[in-house]
Amino acid sequence: MKEVQVKKIPREKLNFWEETYLLPIFQGMSLTLKHLLKNISNTEQMPVLDYPLEKKTMPPGYRGKHRLTQRDDGTVKCVACMMCATVCPALCIHIEAAEHENPAIEKFPQVFDIDLLRCVYCGYCVEACPCDAIRMDSGVYTIFASKREDFVVHKEQLLNMQAQYPETARPKQGMPPLPNP
Amino acid sequence: MQRINELHPVNQDFEPEFYQDLHTDLMFLNLGPSHPASHGTLRTLVALDGETIMSAVCEIGYLHRGFEKTAENRTYDQVIPYTDRLNYVSAIMNNVGFAKAVEALIGVEITPRCMGLRVIVSELMRIVDHLVCIGANLVDIGALTNFWYLFNKREQLYDILDKLTGARLTNSFTRIGGLARDTYPGFEDEVLHVLKEFEIAVLDVLKLVARNKIFLSRTQGVGIISQADALSYGFTGPCLRATGIPYDLRKEFPYYGYENYQFEVPVGEVGDTYDRIMVRFEEITQSIKIVRQALKVLPGGPINSDDKRVSLPPKDQTYVNIEGLINHFKHIYEGIKIPPGEFYDATEAANGELGFYIVSDGSGNPYRVRCRPPCFTIFSAYPDLIEGGLIADAIATLGSINIIAGELER
Ligand code: SF4
Ligand code: SF4
Numbered sequence: 402m403k404e405v406q407v408k409k410i411p412r413e414k415l416n417f418w419e420e421t422y423l424l425p426i427f428q429g430m431s432l433t434l435k436h437l438l439k440n441i442s443n444t445e446q447m448p449v450l451d452y453p454l455e456k457k458t459m460p461p462g463y464r465g466k467h468r469l470t471q472r473d474d475g476t477v478k479c480v481a482c483m484m485c486a487t488v489c490p491a492l493c494i495h496i497e498a499a500e501h502e503n504p505a506i507e508k509f510p511q512v513f514d515i516d517l518l519r520c521v522y523c524g525y526c527v528e529a530c531p532c533d534a535i536r537m538d539s540g541v542y543t544i545f546a547s548k549r550e551d552f553v554v555h556k557e558q559l560l561n562m563q564a565q566y567p568e569t570a571r572p573k574q575g576m577p578p579l580p581n582p
Numbered sequence: 583m584q585r586i587n588e589l590h591p592v593n594q595d596f597e598p599e600f601y602q603d604l605h606t607d608l609m610f611l612n613l614g615p616s617h618p619a620s621h622g623t624l625r626t627l628v629a630l631d632g633e634t635i636m637s638a639v640c641e642i643g644y645l646h647r648g649f650e651k652t653a654e655n656r657t658y659d660q661v662i663p664y665t666d667r668l669n670y671v672s673a674i675m676n677n678v679g680f681a682k683a684v685e686a687l688i689g690v691e692i693t694p695r696c697m698g699l700r701v702i703v704s705e706l707m708r709i710v711d712h713l714v715c716i717g718a719n720l721v722d723i724g725a726l727t728n729f730w731y732l733f734n735k736r737e738q739l740y741d742i743l744d745k746l747t748g749a750r751l752t753n754s755f756t757r758i759g760g761l762a763r764d765t766y767p768g769f770e771d772e773v774l775h776v777l778k779e780f781e782i783a784v785l786d787v788l789k790l791v792a793r794n795k796i797f798l799s800r801t802q803g804v805g806i807i808s809q810a811d812a813l814s815y816g817f818t819g820p821c822l823r824a825t826g827i828p829y830d831l832r833k834e835f836p837y838y839g840y841e842n843y844q845f846e847v848p849v850g851e852v853g854d855t856y857d858r859i860m861v862r863f864e865e866i867t868q869s870i871k872i873v874r875q876a877l878k879v880l881p882g883g884p885i886n887s888d889d890k891r892v893s894l895p896p897k898d899q900t901y902v903n904i905e906g907l908i909n910h911f912k913h914i915y916e917g918i919k920i921p922p923g924e925f926y927d928a929t930e931a932a933n934g935e936l937g938f939y940i941v942s943d944g945s946g947n948p949y950r951v952r953c954r955p956p957c958f959t960i961f962s963a964y965p966d967l968i969e970g971g972l973i974a975d976a977i978a979t980l981g982s983i984n985i986i987a988g989e990l991e992r
Contacts, residue, residue, distance in 0.1 A: 407828040408846040408868075410860040412802070415793060422795045429790050433727055436786075448734050460741075462763070464748040488914045490660040523663040523754045524762070529914050531900050531907055537748075 459540040461566050464524045466541035467515055467554075468562030470534055477560060479534035481508040485526035493519035494526060513556040517544050540565030608636060615644045619977045621718060622987030626964065626976070633972045638965040642991050649992040653951040657917025658684050658758050661951065666752040668936075668955065669989040671714050672707035674747070675931045676989075677756040682837065683927035683938040684758050688920050690889045696760050697838045698880040702773070703746070703755065704929075705869040705876070709780055710736050711932030711984075712820075712862040712869075719859060719981030720791065723800045728787045735783040738776050742769070758918055759893045760886030770877055777870050784866055801856035805967045805979030808853060815966075816959035819934025820861045821983055825853035831930035842879075843872045855975075858982040892918050917946025933957055933984055955989040 418424035440447050450457055459465060470478045481498035497512035526535050539562045546552050609630045614620030623644035629637040649668065653661045665676040678700050685692060692700075717732040740750045745766050747753040755762050791797040807817070809825045822829055828847040832840040848864035850857025886893040894913055899906025920942040928937035934956030941950040960983050967983070968976040 402827075402829060403834055405828050405830065405833040406846045408848045408864060410824075410848060410850045410857055410864065412851065412856075413793075415795065415798070419793050420795060425794045429794070432786060432789055436731075448737055460745040462748050462766070463744055484911070484914050488660065490656055490663050521663050521666075521752065522749060523752075524748060525660070525663070525754075528762075528894065529910075531910055533897075533901070 453543075457542075459542060459565065461538070463540060463542070463565075464522045464527075464537045465539045465565070466517070466544060466562060467520075467526070467535055467537050467559060468539050468564070469513065469556065469559040470536060471560060477509060477513075477534070477556065478532060479510050479513065479530075480506060480532060481510040482531060484529040484531060485535055488525045488529040489520075490523060490525060491519045491521050493517075510556060513559060514553050515559065516553050518549065518552045535559075536564070538564050538566065613973075613976065615641075619722060619980075621980060621985060622990075624961070624980070624985060624987060624990070626968075628968075628973070628976070630973070633974075635968050635971055635973060635976055638968050638976075640961060640964055642961065645987040645991040647992065650951050650953060653948055655947060657946050658920065658948065659918065661948070662756060662758075663752065663754045666754055667988050668953065668992065669711070669931060669933065669957075669986045670751060671986060672711040672932045673751060673753045674703045674707045674755045675711075675929070676936065677754065678704050679927075679929040679931060679936045680938050681756040681758055682929055683925060683940055684918075684920070685892075686927045687923060687925040687940055687942060688758075688892065688918070690759050690887050690892050692759060692887050693884050694881045695764075695883045696885045696887070698876055699761060699765065699885065700756070701838050701840070701843075701876045702873055702880070705873045706739060706742075706773070708932045709866050709869045710739055712866050713780075713783070715932075715981070715984040716787070716859055716862055719855075719978065719984075720787070720797075722977045722981040723797065725791060725797065728790055731783050731786045735776070735779045738779055742772050742776060745769075757886070757893070759889060760884075764885050770880075773873065773877060777873060780866065780870060784863060788863065798856065800975075800978060801859060801982075802854060803852070804855045804971065804975045805982065806852060806854045807963060807967055811963070811966065812853060815963040817934070817963070818959070819930070819932070819956050820865060821858055821934065821960050823848060824850035824857035824861045826851055831928060831935055835928075837929065840872075843875050845869075845872050855978055855982040919944065919946055920948075928954070931956060933986065933989070934960070953992055955992065957985050957990040961985050961990055 472478050481496055483496060483498075486494040486496050493516040495512065495514040495516070496510045498508045499511040501507055501509045522537070524537055527537050541562070544552070611628050611630055613626040613628060615623040615625040620626070625641040625644065627639045627641065628635045647667070649664055652664060656664070662677055662680060665680045666673040668676045713732045713736050717729040720726075720728040743753060744750055746769065747755045747762065807815075807821075807825060809827055812822050812825045813827070817825070818829065818831075826849050828849050830847045831837075833847060845868040848861045848868065850861050890909060894900075895906040895909045900910045922942055922944040924939070924941040926937055926939040928935045930936075935954065936956055937954035939950075939952040939954065940948050943949040964980065964983065964985075967979050971979070
């Protein structure tokens with residue numbers, strides 16, 4: 402073992418007043434009272450949130466509930482390449498592809514389900530998507546339902562989610578322009 | 583019955599007839615697995631004589647999730663979210679431990695900025711881990727106020743982690759060969775501010791407990807383990823250092839430039855609950871020092887290694903460039919290919935040596951991953967630590983060895 406700089410944890414003897422426990426009780430009380438006074442004189446700075454009346458706003462980049470992005474005409478941007486379903490460590494994305502009427506796009510997801518009970522919110526799907534079709538920037542961190550089945554969110558629900566910070570969302574890019582029909 | 587008679591109280595020797603009439607017997611009791619005092623799903627079956635624990639047996643496995651088996655069916659990058667759930671109190675340290683082992687196996691160099699950031703977040707997580715451990719331990723001894731003082735400050739760090747990593751608890755912050763994302767503007771100032779808050783919290787709590795008779799009598803001389811026993815059980819981390827052995831992987835086998843940072847290794851003398859708590863307090867102070875130094879020398883530059891084998895191409899390449907797109911596809915479909923071989927690598931996590939032993943057969947998935955959690959060896963000594971003591975001391979001891987069920991049972 403190497404010689405390293407060590408620091409010994411001291412074991413000090415208590416003095417008479419500390420032995421009686423009388424002095425420490427007052428010292429401790431004065432410290433807690435100081436905290437109490439500070440808190441009630443300035444309730445604003447107390448780190449307390451009246452959830453659910455008041456909700457925490459999540460910073461940009463927080464991995465919340467997923468959403469699917471749309472093209473300008475409101476159709477789903479996803480091309481059903483299955484990258485997100487492949488990379489997902491929890492195997493919770495289920496996609497069924499169908500042929501798109503536009504030959505430049507080739508495929509689109511007929512079914513796009515995410516099982517939020519299995520999802521671990523790792524954000525790998527967002528990283529894996531080659532055309533910025535799935536994002537987790539909705540800022541929604543409360544996910545609730547009364548039935549197990551309701552936790553499986555479908556394509557329509559995912560398409561209707563809004564970005565929390567629309568102005569800072571990544572610009573739309575990467576899709577080929579639609580050829581004229 | 584034979585065994586129970588052997589364990590019978592000393593008093594019986596004086597008045598055997600009297601005790602025969604009373605039918606005193608040992609009482610068997612389960613501490614846990616579902617009890618707030620057991621800090622996770624840990625079951626300890628104890629044989630009690632009054633309040634004294636005559637014999638104890640531990641059972642683990644209530645939180646077994648099959649981490650190692652699951653890892654065999656995932657690519658190396660996909661294992662990282664699973665490592666979050668090992669020691670969920672300091673998730674990033676597990677991410678770093680796993681990523682470091684894989685990187686060493688492939689032989690990729692990570693960038694200096696990535697190293698600096700990994701050191702910073704690891705040390706911040708070490709502080710949080712110790713804050714949680716000390717806070718919960720003090721609650722076990724009945725000092726609830728301290729818990730609030732420590733946890734309020736922890737909350738402030740979690741706000742920073744929210745912004746930095748995108749999640750509070752299960753951060754999944756590292757990737758093989760780099761990090762998930764770079765810092766945001768203002769990160770340094772916020773970290774420096776929260777370090778000051780940590781110092782205040784530690785001072786407040788020390789003021790309340792350090793010279794408090796009740797705290798000292800509840801912790802000093804309780805749950806003692808000797809140096810020899812600790813070594814033979816395979817202790818590492820604060821629990822080993824509490825016995826007086828200054829063994830710290832950051833000093834022994836420095837990684838990520840730990841040799842360049844000035845810090846001391848705190849050691850105890852006796853190896854009791856008091857030493858373990860105080861070693862953790864001192865480690866918080868040392869980690870604060872390390873983070874300050876690391877922030878000062880944090881270099882700029884990229885965070886991901888430019889090795890095409892391990893890093894995803896940047897998004898602008900993926901979106902517009904066919905090479906980037908194919909690289910991206912191959913990376914995600916096949917995972918990172920690692921040459922056949924096996925490797926053990928360890929980092930100093932908050933609880934001790936966190937090691938990963940990885941066997942690769944050349945495909946994108948690990949052939950075998952074995953995780954060496956620091957808790958496992960420590961928990962195996964738990965019966966030894968508590969036998970002969972009182973129940974209340976057993977709870978205090980359990981808090982001080984900081985058993986995290988997620989890591990213990992994988
Ligand atoms: S966040 Fe992770 S677990 Fe959830 S759907 Fe995306 S890849 Fe799967
Ligand atoms: S990776 Fe993107 S484009 Fe591909 S299936 Fe998933 S959401 Fe759709």
